[in-house]
Amino acid sequence: MRASYNIGLIRGDGIGPEVVREGIKVLERVASGYDFKLDWHDFPISAETYLKRGVLMTDQELDDLSKSAAIYFGAMGDPRVPEKVLQGGGILRLRFHFDQYINLRPAKLYRGVETPLKDKRPGQIDFQVVRENSEDFYVGLGGRFRGSEHDFHLDLKRRLYEAQFSVNAKVEPDEELGFQMGVMSGTGAERVLRYGFELARRKGAKRVTVVDKFNVLSDIYGVWRDRADLVAKDYPEIQYEFAFVDAVTQWFVRRPEWYQIVIAPNTFGDIITDLAAAVVGGMGIAPGGNINPERKYPSMFEPIHGSAPKYAGQKVANPVATILAGAMMLEFLGEGKAAKTVEEAVEFVLAEGKYRTYDLGGSSKTNEVGDAVAAAVDRMAGK
Numbered sequence: 001m002r003a004s005y006n007i008g009l010i011r012g013d014g015i016g017p018e019v020v021r022e023g024i025k026v027l028e029r030v031a032s033g034y035d036f037k038l039d040w041h042d043f044p045i046s047a048e049t050y051l052k053r054g055v056l057m058t059d060q061e062l063d064d065l066s067k068s069a070a071i072y073f074g075a076m077g078d079p080r081v082p083e084k085v086l087q088g089g090g091i092l093r094l095r096f097h098f099d100q101y102i103n104l105r106p107a108k109l110y111r112g113v114e115t116p117l118k119d120k121r122p123g124q125i126d127f128q129v130v131r132e133n134s135e136d137f138y139v140g141l142g143g144r145f146r147g148s149e150h151d152f153h154l155d156l157k158r159r160l161y162e163a164q165f166s167v168n169a170k171v172e173p174d175e176e177l178g179f180q181m182g183v184m185s186g187t188g189a190e191r192v193l194r195y196g197f198e199l200a201r202r203k204g205a206k207r208v209t210v211v212d213k214f215n216v217l218s219d220i221y222g223v224w225r226d227r228a229d230l231v232a233k234d235y236p237e238i239q240y241e242f243a244f245v246d247a248v249t250q251w252f253v254r255r256p257e258w259y260q261i262v263i264a265p266n267t268f269g270d271i272i273t274d275l276a277a278a279v280v281g282g283m284g285i286a287p288g289g290n291i292n293p294e295r296k297y298p299s300m301f302e303p304i305h306g307s308a309p310k311y312a313g314q315k316v317a318n319p320v321a322t323i324l325a326g327a328m329m330l331e332f333l334g335e336g337k338a339a340k341t342v343e344e345a346v347e348f349v350l351a352e353g354k355y356r357t358y359d360l361g362g363s364s365k366t367n368e369v370g371d372a373v374a375a376a377v378d379r380m381a382g383k
Helices: 016-033 047-053 059-065 083-097 151-165 186-203 220-232 245-254 266-279 320-333 336-352 366-380
Strands: 003-012 036-042 070-075 102-108 126-132 136-146 176-183 207-212 239-244 261-264 287-291 299-303
Touching: 003 016, 016 036, 016 070, 016 320, 016 336, 016 366, 047 083, 070 083, 070 320, 083 136, 083 299, 102 186, 102 266, 102 320, 126 186, 126 266, 136 266, 186 207, 186 220, 186 261, 207 220, 207 245, 207 266, 220 239, 239 245, 245 261, 245 266, 261 266, 287 320, 299 320, 320 336, 320 366, 336 366
Parallel strands: 003 036, 003 070, 070 299, 126 261, 207 239, 207 261
Antiparallel strands: 102 126, 102 287, 136 176, 287 299
């Protein structure tokens, strides 16, 4: 056997375990066909675990996960547990702890998938969004205060109003104040921007679009823009453009074929990739990777959809996004041929149209789609 890879497995909540099961099925088939091995190591990190032991993830589990070549992640979210616990203590903690500062999200319109956009066809829409994954407004700096308890913060609010708008703002004693701080470092911005330009060069892309909201948030995204200008000078063969995030949301709908590589800050990247997924058929076929390019820590691969707890156990969830996330993981591990086979198998099943879940207009069960993709992998891998 050529190689063996230690894979940390987090099945998660809701539909997570169901779609991960199908992803493993497909990845096991392709591993067998290309003579490598995936050693799966389950980690009980989920809402159910939190409810039983009062801790979502232990330090020991983090340490054990750090020994993985990669992490395969299902979904996290459960109405019985506060979102802040599951997201902040779960996927966000993993991203920050393992310095997975790149969030890579492809948007590709496959054969057999309908887009809500008029006159757009497979082959026309195929771009990747490089989302900054460790700074911006996701760093968790902020708070909420009531005026009767925190007069200092009310005074701060008054001063902010006066400084920004030259008005004498009246603040009631029971007024509430909430604030959130975004952080952008030059180093953090540059490493993400450089990754995006390197990706463009590696993929043969001719255009990079850098997204921000510099016209309103000029301090934080001033850092972003300055570093983008600096990095772009090292890639003279690549066309380089800026776009405000509101313009991007319009042009993703009007002319998505224009885009090749898009680089965006954390918050805006999160929003525009959901729109990109809708453009190419929905969240059920949208994969993502949380990447530490230096490989000092494990990278993590997941579908970008949520846990959809109301559909758990009904076998209606689309496993394609999770399967494609597995293909991204294989490519990251150096198994490029196997990754391509998985993607081609997915497209074959989608184009054939015999097996498709409810979100794509069909009635197939989750496991039936997984079985069909696995069978296509067998044929393409020459088994």
